[in-house]
Amino acid sequence: xxxxxxxxxxxxxxxxxxxxxxxxxxxxxxxxxxxxxxxxxxxxxxxxxxxxxxxxxxxxxxxxxxxxxxxxxxxxxxxxxxxxxxxxxxxxxxxxxxxxxxxxxxxxxxxxxxxxxxxxxxxxxxxxxxxxxxxxxxxxxxxxxxxxxxxxxxxxxxxxxxxxxxxxxxxxxxxxxxxxxxxxxxxxxxxxxxxxxxxxxxxxxxxxxxxxxxxxxxxxxxxxxxxxxxxxxxxxxxxxxxxxxxxxxxxxxxxxxxxxxxxxxxxxxxxxxxxxxxxxxxxxxxxxxxxxxxxxxxxxxxxxxxxxxxxxxxx
Amino acid sequence: xxxxxxxxxxxxxxxxxxxxxxxxxxxxxxxxxxxxxxxxxxxxxxxxxxxxxxxxxxxxxxxxxxxxxxxxxxxxxxxxxxxxxxxxxxxxxxxxxxxxxxxxxxxxxxxxxxxxxxxxxxxxxxxxxxxxxxxxxxxxxxxxxxxxxxxxxxxxxxxxxxxxxxxxxxxxxxxxxxxxxxxxxxxxxxxxxxxxxxxxxxxxxxxxxxxxxxxxxxxxxxxxxxxxxxxxxxxxxxxxxxxxxxxxxxxxxxxxxxxxxxxxxxxxxxxxxxxxxxxxxxxxxxxxxxxxxxxxxxxxxxxxxxxxxxxxxxxxxxxxxxxxxxxxxxxxxxxxxxxxxxxxxxxxxxxxxxxxxxxxxxxxxxxxxxxxxxxxxxxxxxxxxxxxxxxxxxxxxxxxxxxxxxxxxxxxxxx
Numbered sequence: 001x002x003x004x005x006x007x008x009x010x011x012x013x014x015x016x017x018x019x020x021x022x023x024x025x026x027x028x029x030x031x032x033x034x035x036x037x038x039x040x041x042x043x044x045x046x047x048x049x050x051x052x053x054x055x056x057x058x059x060x061x062x063x064x065x066x067x068x069x070x071x072x073x074x075x076x077x078x079x080x081x082x083x084x085x086x087x088x089x090x091x092x093x094x095x096x097x098x099x100x101x102x103x104x105x106x107x108x109x110x111x112x113x114x115x116x117x118x119x120x121x122x123x124x125x126x127x128x129x130x131x132x133x134x135x136x137x138x139x140x141x142x143x144x145x146x147x148x149x150x151x152x153x154x155x156x157x158x159x160x161x162x163x164x165x166x167x168x169x170x171x172x173x174x175x176x177x178x179x180x181x182x183x184x185x186x187x188x189x190x191x192x193x194x195x196x197x198x199x200x201x202x203x204x205x206x207x208x209x210x211x212x213x214x215x216x217x218x219x220x221x222x223x224x225x226x227x228x229x230x231x232x233x234x235x236x237x238x239x240x241x242x243x244x245x246x247x248x249x250x251x252x253x254x255x256x257x258x259x260x261x262x263x264x265x266x267x268x269x270x271x272x273x274x275x276x277x278x279x280x281x282x283x284x285x286x287x288x289x290x291x292x293x294x295x296x297x298x299x300x301x302x303x304x305x306x307x308x309x310x311x312x313x314x315x
Numbered sequence: 316x317x318x319x320x321x322x323x324x325x326x327x328x329x330x331x332x333x334x335x336x337x338x339x340x341x342x343x344x345x346x347x348x349x350x351x352x353x354x355x356x357x358x359x360x361x362x363x364x365x366x367x368x369x370x371x372x373x374x375x376x377x378x379x380x381x382x383x384x385x386x387x388x389x390x391x392x393x394x395x396x397x398x399x400x401x402x403x404x405x406x407x408x409x410x411x412x413x414x415x416x417x418x419x420x421x422x423x424x425x426x427x428x429x430x431x432x433x434x435x436x437x438x439x440x441x442x443x444x445x446x447x448x449x450x451x452x453x454x455x456x457x458x459x460x461x462x463x464x465x466x467x468x469x470x471x472x473x474x475x476x477x478x479x480x481x482x483x484x485x486x487x488x489x490x491x492x493x494x495x496x497x498x499x500x501x502x503x504x505x506x507x508x509x510x511x512x513x514x515x516x517x518x519x520x521x522x523x524x525x526x527x528x529x530x531x532x533x534x535x536x537x538x539x540x541x542x543x544x545x546x547x548x549x550x551x552x553x554x555x556x557x558x559x560x561x562x563x564x565x566x567x568x569x570x571x572x573x574x575x576x577x578x579x580x581x582x583x584x585x586x587x588x589x590x591x592x593x594x595x596x597x598x599x600x601x602x603x604x605x606x607x608x609x610x611x612x613x614x615x616x617x618x619x620x621x622x623x624x625x626x627x628x629x630x631x632x633x634x635x636x637x638x639x640x641x642x643x644x645x646x647x648x649x650x651x652x653x654x655x656x657x658x659x660x661x662x663x664x665x666x667x668x669x670x671x672x673x674x675x676x677x678x679x680x681x682x683x684x685x686x687x688x689x690x691x692x693x694x695x696x697x698x699x700x701x702x703x704x705x706x707x708x709x710x711x712x713x714x715x716x717x718x719x720x721x722x723x724x725x726x727x728x729x730x
Contacts, residue, residue: 020593020602022317027601028601031560037542038542038655061589062589063601064544064558065544066544066546066550066554066590067545067546067551150390151390157388158387178414178638178726179415179723180414180712181419181708181709182560182654183652183712183713183714185716185723188721203392
């Protein structure tokens with residue numbers, strides 16, 4: 001029987017010289033992962049089951065191979081997940097052999113720490129912040145790795161790679177540490193923690209191209225499928241789940257759709273699409289004329305929506 | 316895909332954000348919903364043009380004051396390259412942000428208002444790009460529409476800038492002049508009909524044609540060890556991999572290396588990237604290296620090629636750019652982070668302050684304040700393994716951390 005060590009794969013050849021691929025963004029992200037493991041006592045990777053966090057997991061695997069990922073994954077579960085995402089999450093964790101921590105927004109609601117929003121635009125997206133901050137305190141995490149990207153939104157464009165949060169989980173955007181060359185300063189006081197964004201410099205297309213090239217498995221809802229949906233404010237919403245509020249006059253219709261993000265179902269709209277393979281999805285994104293967060297209603301609340309949520313500790 | 320990081324510098328109202336917005340718009344990188352938001356807000360404000368600066372000025376405070384106060388990162392791509400623009404503010408008091416943006420960039424755009432020409436701010440922008448040794452500098456002479464696309468004005472500004480270039484330290488920098496109108500789109504992505512006298516490239520064409528060798532400063536290979544990988548599994552029981560990023564030049568299997576600071580010699584046995592082995596670790600790759608011999612290596616150590624040793628010393632002279640609200644003073648103690656290595660540093664002396672507008676130096680300085688640049692002497696509690704900044708951009712730089720606040724308080728370039 002051959003051992004794992006003997007099965008190490010043959011390298012790629014480029015111009016006759018055997019060298020790793022030249023994806024500068026990937027090398028940067030791996031460097032950041034290793035800095036987290038080296039500089040912090042208790043890091044955690046925040047895992048939502050979305051494509052960005054799945055990409056983070058692959059990068060962490062690459063950074064520490066042949067050792068296991070040296071930190072747990074944590075899912076802040078809104079209870080409003082697409083069922084496909086949860087199935088996917090559990091399978092991935094089993095394959096990786098890493099610890100998964102799940103903390104539920106429902107518990108925060110039951111404990112009276114947060115109040116469920118009501119009405120047409122009710123969402124648990126905001127409520128996640130409290131559950132997250134409580135979990136950070138519970139486990140004394142000093143670094144939380146997240147999949148946020150600077151191209152997603154204007155306030156995120158100013159976020160650092162190592163972003164310090166105070167005792168209250170607050171982001172002080174006016175007092176951020178300068179980040180020079182490759183040097184990452186992870187020095188913090190007890191009670192503070194750092195949010196780490198290894199794919200800060202990736203765009204949505206970079207992430208999709210990476211998933212394509214690496215042949216990474218992702219939840220099925222990212223691919224085009226038939227779904228009962230209804231229209232509101234020019235956006236397409238899933239009519240298959242109770243958590244999405246639908247008024248009686250909002251008519252259900254079957255459409256061929258896919259999701260570009262897999263956040264809280266109640267605030268994640270679908271897009272019409274026939275892209276049912278990764279190659280088609282990449283081609284679609286390449287030609288796309290609507291930004292990814294354009295389908296997230298929570299950002300449209302006001303121009304400063306994201307910045308306000310970030311100051312309060314939102315990821 | 317190739318990634319090019321670009322820093323921008325310009326004074327308030329030189330049209331930096333507009334230029335970036337124009338690049339996004341003309342390369343069709345701006346999505347419909349973002350464009351609609353800009354149209355809506357431009358209309359609300361009563362403009363008869365699209366205010367592209369709205370695309371980049373992210374923070375509420377910035378929108379209220381109508382200025383950019385921090386570094387923002389903007390992304391666009393063409394079929395051949397991905398671009399990351401660090402939009403850095405140009406106010407006098409924000410030298411720190413400009414230094415930060417330039418430190419991660421391979422190219423830089425300096426904006427000049429054609430009506431104002433080369434001003435004191437331009438001196439500062441050029442000084443910082445020179446200090447940071449940014450390889451490719453584009454001088455975009457903007458608002459050409461407001462000077463009737465005058466060749467004479469353009470030539471006058473170019474001549475003034477060339478006068479300034481005589482003062483620079485870093486001679487290998489490539490400098491290109493382009494007459495543009497960011498607002499109207501001339502020579503940004505599309506060639507202008509209004510400047511038949513200009514025979515050079517548009518801004519985007521210039522960026523597109525930059526080659527890796529044009530934009531990276533190369534040196535000798537340095538491999539600072541970030542993390543030691545010891546899986547201790549049955550399959551990899553004796554595996555001891557040294558994880559890190561290669562800087563300066565490439566490393567190869569079989570290379571004879573010295574481990575610093577122990578000065579132990581060994582040979583590179585294997586180079587891994589994930590679960591594959593390679594014969595070469597190119598510059599800027601994050602790999603894992605194993606050695607032929609059992610050598611004690613930990614984070615902060617460095618692998619270098621035999622016969623190619625850096626300086627190993629506890630004392631150094633450096634140009635420091637101070638970025639903190641608390642003064643930097645002789646006798647002050649700080650944490651110095653050199654790559655991934657941290658040591659304690661004490662300020663021996665401030666030799667002199669350097670005016671970043673090329674107007675000379677100032678001696679007998681007792682303290683440095685935010686945005687000051689000075690030549691200083693530092694003493695360390697442990698030796699670090701460094702090169703001169705002019706020989707090695709990565710291994711010749713460090714950051715200074717104030718251990719009371721943990722803030723990154725300054726950056727240094729070793730002489």
